[in-house]
Amino acid sequence: MKIILFSGILTFIMFAIRCDKDDPEHVVPDCVKDKIDQLEKEDCPSVSRVLEYQFNGEKVFVIHPENCGADLTSEIVDQDCNTICYLGGIAGNLTCEDVNFEDHATDERQIYP
Numbered sequence: 001m002k003i004i005l006f007s008g009i010l011t012f013i014m015f016a017i018r019c020d021k022d023d024p025e026h027v028v029p030d031c032v033k034d035k036i037d038q039l040e041k042e043d044c045p046s047v048s049r050v051l052e053y054q055f056n057g058e059k060v061f062v063i064h065p066e067n068c069g070a071d072l073t074s075e076i077v078d079q080d081c082n083t084i085c086y087l088g089g090i091a092g093n094l095t096c097e098d099v100n101f102e103d104h105a106t107d108e109r110q111i112y113p
Contacts, residue, residue: 028052028111031081032061036112044068050112053105056097060084061111076101 032050039047048066052059059079065072073086076096085096094100 026052026109028061029079029081032077032079032111035063035077035081039063042068046072047112049110052107052109052111054107055084055101055105056099060105062087062105 036047036050039045044066046065046068047063049064051062051064053062054060055076061077061079063075063077065074071090073089073093075086076084078084085101087093087096087101094102
């Protein structure tokens with residue numbers, strides 16, 4: 001009985017992962033992948049994580065920096081890697097496109113690592 005239950009759970013997990021990879025809603029644009037690769041090649045790899053959100057009606061990616069320097073900001077880019085805004089820094093900026101990013105960003109999903 002335990003083997004059947006474990007097998008069923010494992011099948012469900014594999015199906016869920018497979019569906020997520022094929023889901024066009026969760027495809028990471030090549031330019032975002034290239035940006036991550038570029039940042040990882042710097043002397044001090046300057047990307048700690050990348051998150052995807054829905055913000056102001058579009059998919060955006062937040063590139064959070066490593067602790068390689070003082071006053072670093074998180075870059076917000078669209079699907080074409082156009083910079084929308086920067087958050088954080090010494091001033092603790094939370095505003096992007098004239099609204100509070102945290103209050104308007106939804107559907108968080110971790111992209112990297």
